[in-house]
Amino acid sequence: EADIYQTPRYLVIGTGKKITLECSQTMGHDKMYWYQQDPGMELHLIHYSYGVNSTEKGDLSSESTVSRIRTEHFPLTLESARPSHTSQYLCASSAELTEAFFGQGTRLTVV
Amino acid sequence: AQSVAQPEDQVNVAEGNPLTVKCTYSVSGNPYLFWYVQYPNRGLQFLLKYITGDNLVKGSYGFEAEFNKSQTSFHLKKPSALVSDSALYFCAVRANTGRRALTFGSGTRLQVQP
Numbered sequence: 001e002a003d004i005y006q007t008p009r010y011l012v013i014g015t016g017k018k019i020t021l022e023c024s025q026t027m028g029h030d031k032m033y034w035y036q037q038d039p040g041m042e043l044h045l046i047h048y049s050y051g052v053n054s055t056e057k058g059d060l061s062s063e064s065t066v067s068r069i070r071t072e073h074f075p076l077t078l079e080s081a082r083p084s085h086t087s088q089y090l091c092a093s094s095a096e097l098t099e100a101f102f103g104q105g106t107r108l109t110v111v
Numbered sequence: 112a113q114s115v116a117q118p119e120d121q122v123n124v125a126e127g128n129p130l131t132v133k134c135t136y137s138v139s140g141n142p143y144l145f146w147y148v149q150y151p152n153r154g155l156q157f158l159l160k161y162i163t164g165d166n167l168v169k170g171s172y173g174f175e176a177e178f179n180k181s182q183t184s185f186h187l188k189k190p191s192a193l194v195s196d197s198a199l200y201f202c203a204v205r206a207n208t209g210r211r212a213l214t215f216g217s218g219t220r221l222q223v224q225p
Contacts, residue, residue: 033212040199042217058212090154097162099145100213102154
């Protein structure tokens with residue numbers, strides 16, 4: 001069982017609200033990632049980090065932002081949620097030669 | 112740039128029969144290759160990986176995959192499918208150098224019929 005946790009699991013929120021999706025891992029991994037996935041569809045990388053204070057945007061443009069102040073914590077923030085942000089957000093972490101370990105995901109619905 | 116192609120949106124197989132889920136990749140340098148499985152409303156579960164060494168990799172739940180460098184393929188296989196194997200399968204690749212995250216394929220839905 002992977003030690004990576006995402007909260008909340010489900011979130012329904014109104015348009016214009018600010019939200020933060022939490023992701024924490026206890027494996028000491030340097031690398032962390034956020035992927036966006038519509039149900040049953042492919043995963044799109046939106047942010048990644050190779051260590052503290054190191055973040056980069058992924059392949060899919062996203063209005064969200066991330067921070068990496070501590071190794072174990074990689075939160076994702078949307079300043080003003082919109083219905084187009086409705087999706088599942090998956091957080092993952094890895095070491096250099098290991099597979100990526102995924103959290104259970106946060107299913108976000110913006111109404 | 113790196114990419115993964117999973118040419119089949121869905122694979123149907125009868126229980127007890129062998130299954131194959133196809134994956135081809137493109138990456139600069141040597142690849143690290145992975146297979147993941149996803150059940151409804153869940154995150155991704157790791158099945159197996161190829162980093163280096165033997166081209167035939169064995170993983171969880173009886174799955175295996177063969178790395179073929181000349182064909183740039185990493186097909187997932189299982190000798191005898193179970194109904195419980197029905198799920199969404201993703202192939203992923205990353206380069207062994209550089210600051211790269213995993214790139215995933217579009218996924219293949221495996222349906223095993225009783």
